[in-house]
Amino acid sequence: MNVETVTLFRPVGPKELALIEQSGWKEFPPRLPEQPIFYPVMNEEYAIQIARDWNVPASGSGFVTKFAVSKDYLKKFKIENVGGPIHNELWVPAEELDEFNNNIVGVIEITQRF
Numbered sequence: 001m002n003v004e005t006v007t008l009f010r011p012v013g014p015k016e017l018a019l020i021e022q023s024g025w026k027e028f029p030p031r032l033p034e035q036p037i038f039y040p041v042m043n044e045e046y047a048i049q050i051a052r053d054w055n056v057p058a059s060g061s062g063f064v065t066k067f068a069v070s071k072d073y074l075k076k077f078k079i080e081n082v083g084g085p086i087h088n089e090l091w092v093p094a095e096e097l098d099e100f101n102n103n104i105v106g107v108i109e110i111t112q113r114f
Contacts, residue, residue, distance in 0.1 A: 003070050003071075003072075003105055004070070004071040004072070005068035005069060005070060005071055005105045006068065006069055006071050006074055007066060007067070007068050008040040008041065008042065008066075008067055008068070008069055008090070009040065009041050009042075009043065009044050009046070009047035009064055009065065009066050009067075009111070010028065010040045010041065010047065010064075010065045010067070010108075011041070011047045011048075011050035011051035011054070011055055011062060011063070011064055011065075012051070012055065012062070012063050012064075012065055013055045013058060013059035013061065013062060013063070014059055014060070014061050014063075015059065016028070016029060017063050017065075017110070020065065020108055024107075025107040025108045025109070026101070026104065026107060026108070027101035027104065027108075028097060028100075028101060028108070030094070030097060031094035031097060035094060036093065036094050037091045037092065037093060037094065038091075038092040038093075038094060038096075038097050038100065039089045039090060039091055039092070040067075040069075040089065040090050040092070041087075041088065041089045041090075042079060042088040042089060042090070043086055043088065044064060044066070044111060044112070045086050046086045046087055046088070046089070047064040047065075047112075048064055048112055050062075051063055051064050051112060051114055052114045055114070056114050061113070061114060062113075062114040063110050063112065063113055063114070064110070064111045064112035065108050065109065065110055065111070066108070066109045066110075066111045067104050067106070067107070067108040067109065068104065068105045068106055069100070069103050069104055069105065070103045070105060073099075073100075073103040074090070074103075077090045077091065077092060078090075078091075
């Protein structure tokens, strides 16, 4: 069965990347208590900015991940703009992350390393 998908990106640091790898590149780890929202971004350029400019200073390295999610499932989320024209992201409540992970089609890939 072919599922129509949307490609999303997620900037991560080394700890989150290790947890993604432990999942077999199939899911994102649960949010920490101080992280009520999981926010994948809509384009790689924005993910690069975050990985390079935030993750590297915070943890010494940053990575951009790319993954596909069922288009029908994503209809429940509004695209949020948090700044400039490329700063579009989805706000997924932490308690819905398991369901989000279940709607990932294929595997999570690394596209950039900083």
